[in-house]
Amino acid sequence: MDLFSMIILGLVQGITEWIPISSKTQDTFVYLKFLNGDPNMVVPILLYLHLGTVIAAAIYFRKEIMELVAGFVKKPADWKGHADGRIGFLFTALLFTGIIGVPLLLLEKRFFPSLDGGLLFVLMGIGLTVTGIMLMVRKGTKLRQMETVGWKDGILTGLLQGFSVLPGISRAGTSTSGLIYRGFDSESSFHLSFLLSIPTVVFAEMLLSVNGSLASFPVADGLMLALFSFVFGYLTLDALLKIVRRVNLAYVALALGLLMMAAGLMGAS
Secondary structure, three states, X not given: OOHHHHHHHHHHXXXXXXOOXXXXXXXXXXXXXXXXXXXXXXXXXXXXXXXXXXXXXXXXXXXXXXXXHHHXXXXXXXXXXXXXXXXXXXXXXXXXXXXXXXXXXXXXXXXXXXXXXXXXXXXXHHHHHHHHHHHHHOOOOOOEOHHHOOHHHHHHHHHHHXXXXXXXXXXXXXXXXXXXXXXXXXXHHHHHHHHHXXXXXXXXXXXXXXXXXXXXXXXXXXXXXXXXXXXXXXXXXXXXXXXHOOOOHHHHHHHHHHHHHHHHXXXXX
């Protein structure tokens, strides 16, 4: 693969991983339609691209991850304390993502190869748009911050994120939607969604790489793809969190809702 193609794919992945537009759909479209790529290479390319953005998220949240690990090691038996915090949220969200995502992925591959999640994404976009309008009407509504997150918040977030295995549905869009529905402010919703992307993508990579897809793609090219994805992903993640920190959640919900509806309609057409 030439350097130009690697940069373009890394840029597309680095941007779309964090916004409510399916990164895997956009990566595949650009590779096949714009770069005239080989359909047999799509899966390994997606694996390397997602490897880059998950490393970007892990490095960006390294201090928070180390705090969570240290807290668990210090008090491993404090199940209630862990459940009522970020560890409980991450575990529950990952569990319910698997409960929905794994069976849906198997059903899609075996019985519904043409199944598209575009219409579902449209409905979720409508829900977010309505939420944004309600927040604008109910000014002064007290919103939750990430310090209040717990295992209960992981249930809805994980259930919605599980649907992101369907073509056209964004992981970031579904997880952020779940957190907004749970009453979190803009920064907390995106922060927790991006933090959740680390274990989610790691487990997804493990699941998809079981069939040995990586072996069919040159390792050197794959590492370069991961590198560009990492660089653009890190820069985009940091910029997006700085932006949403300053924006009212009502406008964020409206923007996300409209973007999700547009992405869903394009996927369903």
